[in-house]
Amino acid sequence: MKKIEFEFNLSVPIKHHKGGESVDCSKLILRAPSANDRRQTTRLKQLFMRAIQSTQKNFADQQPIKQKKEQTKLDGVSVTGLLLMSDIDLMECYDQLKIILLNNCAFIENEKPITEFHFNQLADDDLELLLGEYIANFLIPSWMEKMMNQ
């Protein structure tokens, strides 16, 4: 069954307002996008495919790294690495991700949807990994993983 949400731990907590106090939050709950986000998810998938293409082109003359047999799943770290090594516009990926997350796809610990106030506090490392994890968990269809492992 496809995942519909997962938890993401922040290395640098963000502040949110709760019950009269400003408190730290170190965990985000990410939810799968809906048809409402199709413009952004389609664009992100296209960028990811182009990233694969450009990485293959850039490293065509190198010996392929032998993957371990048990590595059949693309995780967030691999996706982030792939995007960083490619020629695609990474800022556009961040912009699309921001629109998705602010559209009720990311929640802070007490089930409140994040706002621009929270998003702007995310550390650079966290944002990078968050992009990879979101794509790996929700946007890469299972057939894509089989293709990668052929």
Place this chain on the structure above:
Amino acid sequence: MADRQTLYNPILVINNVNTKFKPNTLSYTEGFGEYKIRTRSGGGGAADTVFSKDVETQYSIVKFNIFPTKDLVELARLWKSLDNENVVTITDRDDFGNELVSRTFKFAAMINDPPVNIGADTDVEIIFHSDPAI
């Protein structure tokens, strides 16, 4: 440069929500309270001063005006209903994204019951009192 630029374009966040307000109406106090200086006489023309802090006035005040749009009027009702569980943050940055000022006002209560002036050229004054700014 930061020392040649006044604060003029702040971001106002109340309870995690960026709140739009009428420009040039936002103000706050730090919450240090009033200080008092009184003189005491030693007789024969000798006098010096004694200093004290009025703890009763050690709270912050945040004031701003909003336009009477549907979303802001509903937000004002929410702030009022939350008693003193609001949190207000004011941040201002320069054109390069460097932070010029950042203040957080915890346990803020909207103390006034403002008239919602309905019209083409009207606004609504909001006043929060809170813990001293941090």
